[in-house]
Amino acid sequence: MKLRKIVLFASAMLLSTSAFAWPWSTDMMNQPSIKPQEGAPALFAKRSIPIQGIPTKVANREEAKSLQNPIPVSAASIKKGRYLFKVYCAACHGLTGRADSPISPKLGAIDLTTEYVQDSLSEGWIYGTITFGSVIMPAYGKPAEGGGSNDLSVPERWHVVNYIRNQLVKDAAGSATASAE
Numbered sequence: 001m002k003l004r005k006i007v008l009f010a011s012a013m014l015l016s017t018s019a020f021a022w023p024w025s026t027d028m029m030n031q032p033s034i035k036p037q038e039g040a041p042a043l044f045a046k047r048s049i050p051i052q053g054i055p056t057k058v059a060n061r062e063e064a065k066s067l068q069n070p071i072p073v074s075a076a077s078i079k080k081g082r083y084l085f086k087v088y089c090a091a092c093h094g095l096t097g098r099a100d101s102p103i104s105p106k107l108g109a110i111d112l113t114t115e116y117v118q119d120s121l122s123e124g125w126i127y128g129t130i131t132f133g134s135v136i137m138p139a140y141g142k143p144a145e146g147g148g149s150n151d152l153s154v155p156e157r158w159h160v161v162n163y164i165r166n167q168l169v170k171d172a173a174g175s176a177t178a179s180a181e
């Protein structure tokens with residue numbers, strides 16, 4: 001009998017058209033949060049998501065091997081590449097690229113002025129190495145695990161490639177002459 005009453009009451013509630021208008025039915029919705037489509041979309045802070053950091057065309061270094069460098073070699077590109085090289089690569093590969101930083105030998109960071117890097121590796125492979133990292137070398141083209149922002153945008157990575165292949169050896173020779181004088 002008791003159960004029947006409950007069932008009756010419950011179905012009365014469900015069938016009632018006013019059930020959808022009960023005040024508590026919207027309690028959870030009315031929060032101070034911003035609802036979907038509410039107001040103008042907020043702009044993300046600069047580089048807060050790596051929209052340029054994730055490669056769209058290649059999934060790994062092997063696939064990057066035959067990529068064509070889309071950024072022509074220019075004084076401006078080399079300048080950007082040199083700056084980025086000093087910030088991102090010099091710690092391990094040395095300011096001259098000759099693996100002459102104090103930690104180069106500890107990590108086994110290679111000399112980037114050799115024939116191997118200057119002639120044998122394709123530009124796409126160097127780009128892929130920067131993007132995905134290597135054996136020990138970290139990746140610069142995808143967000144670090146657990147956050148972090150060591151991401152270089154696609155153009156930035158090509159600027160570094162331009163610098164390595166067109167100016168690094170000359171800069172290294174210049175610094176050798178400078179220190180010998």
Ligand code: HEC
Nearest residue numbers: 088089092107108109110126129130134135136137138160
């Ligand atoms: C944390 C240290 C570290 C940093 C920073 C680093 N590298 Fe490396 N890199 C290495 C080590 C160690 C190797 C050799 C072992 C390996 O392949 O991981 C290497 C190898 C390479 C190679 C050769 C890959 C191959 O196929 O043999 C290239 C090219 C290279 N690095 C370029 C760069 C550039 C460009 C940057 C900056 C964007 C950079 N590296 C930053 C440590 C580093």
